[in-house]
Amino acid sequence: MKFPTVGEIATKNVVSINIRKSIAEAVRLMFENDHRNVVVVDGSSFRILIASDILKARSQNINLSDQLNILNLEIIPTMTKGNNVLQTLEHLSCNIEYICVVDDDGSLYGLVTHTDIISNIDPETLMESFCLHDFLKLSKRDKWIKKEMKTSHILNEMAQNSLDSVIIIEDFKPLGIFTTKDVIRVIKNSSDLELPVSSYMSSPVDTIFRGSSIKEAVAFLKNKHYKRAVVVDKDGNMHGVVSQKELISLAYSKWASLMKEHHEELDKINSKLLSRSKKYEIIASTDPLTGLYNRYKFSKLYELSYSTMMERSSAVSLLILDIDNFKKINDTHGHNTGDTVLVKLANLLQGSLRDMDIVCRWGGEEFVLLLLATNLKSSVLLAEKLRENIEKLEIDTVGKITASFGIAELIEGDDLKSTVGRADKALYLAKESGRNCVRTQNEVVD
Known part of the structure; x- marks a missing residue:
């Protein structure tokens, strides 16, 4: 298998304009060609004009007769058309969507975007x-x-x-x-x-x-x-x-395994991929809003923790907490404020736990904590401390919040589903008991 070059996948039907031309001329080209962007040529560099730049110009009352250079458009990366498509991975980060493809003489050849890359993933x-x-x-x-x-x-x-x-x-x-x-x-x-x-x-x-x-x-x-x-x-x-x-980013790990089978191409790009692997590992393992582990990563860490517990005969507890009345916060103050609440709570949890403990955003307003070398009694004491600290938390426009807790202790033969199930029943009991309280698996009546 041979991966394509950027020249082979680039979109060649692009519209360009010199940076000394007016904003109005660039907008006209965009409309006439029904494009979402225009490449702005600035000497040997290339910039990109997109719809959001036009919106910003309108909001700032910039005169459309002004030259394009007044907009301070971002310079986009440039690659020659013979480069391997896998080398685009080092450029297509969260903040960059376009790569300018040039001929050997530096003249504009086309654009590569996420659309072009994903269209060439099998x-x-x-x-x-x-x-x-x-x-x-x-x-x-x-x-x-x-x-x-x-x-x-x-x-x-x-x-x-x-x-x-x-x-x-x-x-x-x-x-x-x-x-x-x-x-x-x-x-x-x-x-x-x-x-x-x-x-x-x-x-x-x-x-x-x-x-x-x-x-x-x-x-x-x-x-x-x-x-x-x-x-x-x-x-x-x-x-x-x-x-x-x-x-x-999700496909990246699979691509890497495929490349190991193709040593000729791997030798040329391996060093660049290695420098990017840590970043993609983080992307695949963390919740983008809070920075906490996501559910997928947590499940892997649970398996490791369970094995360690069995080897050392040590206690491990799992704690689920749920923000009380979170839907009301979103409905009253909006989802952006709701996101702020989630981030502040995540920061509080990270600052309150030991380095050995594991905290995850389970989904929505739910968080799951894995407390290593901690039995049920000790985990209740920690949960009560967390509950009190959350109650003291002050959040702009929202004020104070509370959370309910459910706790289960891992037992031999447990998998993640069964442990979470017991903790979830305890959480439900906490909600039924008036919220803002801690309940354990031992208090649940089946």
């Missing part, structure tokens, strides 16, 4: 056993809004927060999506921005089930030509958004 090479809900990252670039919100407010928020899309939901179900492509259409048509965003959103929304495999998600994006997949549960309720970038 789904058969991906791990079919992994499902979206194991790895789903709630991207900060995507926001959930109601259909009544004015389009002008959405454009301002997309400009200020560098959002490339917003999801319109109703009764927790995705009703429509408003992306940078819709932004360009609205600006091009001089549409009435005081109308609700539902007037211009793309609807209905193509969705994918949260239980789909990574292979199915890649095929979905390739067949639909989408940059992101809207993920729903079995009832059609909004679960999150997974982007091309995230799928590329």
Whole structure:
């Protein structure tokens, strides 16, 4: 197997303009060619003008007759067309989406994006056993809004927060999506921005089930030509958004194993891949919002901890905590404030535990802690301390919060599912007991 060059996968139908030209001329080219971007040539360097740059210019009242250099557009990486596609991995980070491809003489040849890379990943090479809900990252670039919100407010928020899309939901179900492509259409048509965003959103929304495999998600994006997949549960309720970038990072480990079978190509790029492997390992193991371990990584650490417990005959306890009335916080103050609450609680937990303990964001407002060398009695004392510290936590606009706790002690023959199940029953008992309290597996009556 031979991986393609960037020249072979690059999009050659690109539009370019000199940086000394006006913003208005660049916008005209974007509209006329129905493109989401324009390459701006700045001497031997290349910059990129995208829809969010136009939104920012509008919000800052910049005159469109000004030259493009006033926008301070970001310089994008450049690669010659003969480079191996795997070398793009060192450039396509969370903050970079475009790579400029040039001929040997340095002239513009095309662009490579996440779309081009994912279109050249063979789904058969991906791990079919992994499902979206194991790895789903709630991207900060995507926001959930109601259909009544004015389009002008959405454009301002997309400009200020560098959002490339917003999801319109109703009764927790995705009703429509408003992306940078819709932004360009609205600006091009001089549409009435005081109308609700539902007037211009793309609807209905193509969705994918949260239980789909990574292979199915890649095929979905390739067949639909989408940059992101809207993920729903079995009832059609909004679960999150997974982007091309995230799928590329998930596919990375499989790509690495394939490359080991192809020593000729590996020799040329191995050093660069090794320098990136740690970063991708972190991406695949952590929750992007809180920085805590995700459920997948926690399950692996649980297996190791269980083996150690059996070898040393030491106690290990598992603790589940759930923020009380978290839905009310989101409904009253919005999801951004809810995210702030989750981050502050995560920081408190990390600062309160020993280095040997393991803390994970289990999902939503639930966190799971694995307390090594800690029996049930000691874990209750720690949980009470955490509960009191959470109650003292002050959060802007929200005020104070509380949390409920359920605890189980690992026993011989336990797997993660059974241990979590016992702790979850104890958590349910804590909720039934009035919340803001600690309950253990011993208090549960089956």
